[in-house]
Amino acid sequence: MNKAESQQIAGYLNSAGYQAATSFSSADLVVLNTCVVRQSAENKVLGTLGLLKGLKNKHPNLQILVTGCLVDSDTQELKRQFPHVDLLFKPSDYPELIDWEQKQGIPIDQRLLRYPRNDAGIAPSPCAFIPIIQGCDNFCSYCIVPYRRGREVSRPLGEIVCEVEELVRRGIKEVTLLGQNVDSYGHDLPGHPDLADLLNGLSSIDDLVRIRFLTNHPKDISLKLIEAVASLNKVCEHLELPVQAGNDDILRAMRRGYTVERYRELVHTIRCKIPQISLSTDIIVGFPGETEGQFEHSLSLVKEMKFDVIHVAAYSPRPGTIAWRECQDNIPSEVKKERLHKIEELQAAIASEINSQLQGREVEVLVEGRKGGKWFGRTRSNKLVFFEDAGGWLGQLARVQIGKTSPWSLGGEVKK
Ligand code: SAM
Ligand code: SF4
DSSP states (O other): HHHHHHHHHHHHHHTOOOOOSSSSGGGGGEEEOOOOOSSSHHHHHHHHHHHHHHHHHHOOOOOOOOEEETOOOHHHHHHOOOTTTTOOOTOOOOOHHHHHHHHTTOOOGGGGGGGSGGTTTOOOEEEEEEEESOSSOOOTEEEEEHHHOOSSSEOOHHHHHHHHHHHTTOOOEEEEOOOGGGGGGGTTTTOOOOHHHHHHHHOOOOOOOOEEEEOOOOOTTTTHHHHHHOTTTTSSSSSEEBBOSSSSHHHHTTTTSSHHHHHHHHHHHHHHOTTTEEEEEEEEETTTTOHHHHHHHHHHHHHHHHHHHHEEEEEEOOOOOOHHHHHHOOOOOHHHHHOOOOOOHHHHHHEEEHHHHTOOEEEEEEEEEEEEEEEEEEEETTOOOOOOSSOOOOOOOEEEEEEEEEEOOEEEEEEE
């Protein structure tokens, strides 16, 4: 979500005459798009704000804008703490940004907040991120998102389809639809369209090649959606389905709204309907009170499920959340680290095994750019693939024969 919003802001500023700087010290304007989902992310933000304060002392004309989840409704307190910041605006509160720019007398093209890509001269990746629902109504006990991004608000289906049609006219081949919980998309719209309806609508856009979406919630994902993924050719065989824990008592304390058994059944249904599905998940270790035995349940679920990718995080108490109010953060940080490493180590072995099955196989890669002298892109199942070739592959679908695999990426030779 932050990446999508950064793209929009960059596109907008580009239309106002700014160009990307290569460092803070050479910039006239810095926009800090913040994440505070964990304390470590917030610490990074605070460190950067300190650095920018020093820079502003040296260059008083430097303008500093801060957005993202750090900015809650009480901006007065933030203004008091960070007087060197010129503007604080809430995530997606672009009217506030536009108003500020107008006051600076800068010419603007507001349309570029919606269509940030080609005109903006941003890295011409063929992939775009499209927020479809803002906010979250779930209030998982550990999570700060609903407090910072507010309640769920879906964008009208027709508006999203028009936006994607325009992006495709400008060269986009793949869209990733974004929401904290894409499965509740549409419940607040007239006629209650859902994500499956949106996928159907987008599938009929001629030159759009691939559609992805994230994140799903195991308590809300519907059979209709699973069947849409199975039947629509453009929708990639990849689902982000965060489980968070492998123990029912911890899941209840997290207020996730499902049990391990329900999750297991869901994965079974998904794998029956979409045999090539690649599954990613999120896991939190060291939730308050998590015993060694309860952690072992998460480890065994990981062994059993054989996810393609796991994002694992150590529990971080977030002020204002239910867990912060009601539970003591009583798992020592060394224990959290140890549990985190155990999951990562186990997952590296599982991903290595899954990816090694692609050795010698030919995969379809949508080429996104170059890194370290090689082309890179992703398979439909979201595997990162590198290959070397002198040709111009950006935005093309390449057939790559896989010669090298690791838990994190694949390498191979392009077939011509
Ligand atoms: N909406 C998605 C879901 O239902 O899982 C995820 C959104 S959340 C912003 C992204 C991930 O951050 C979560 O899946 C969770 O693993 C992690 N996360 C959120 N709050 C956390 C906390 N207080 N401590 C550690 N990890 C946290
Ligand atoms: Fe946070 Fe996701 Fe739970 Fe919403 S569903 S509260 S974003 S973890």
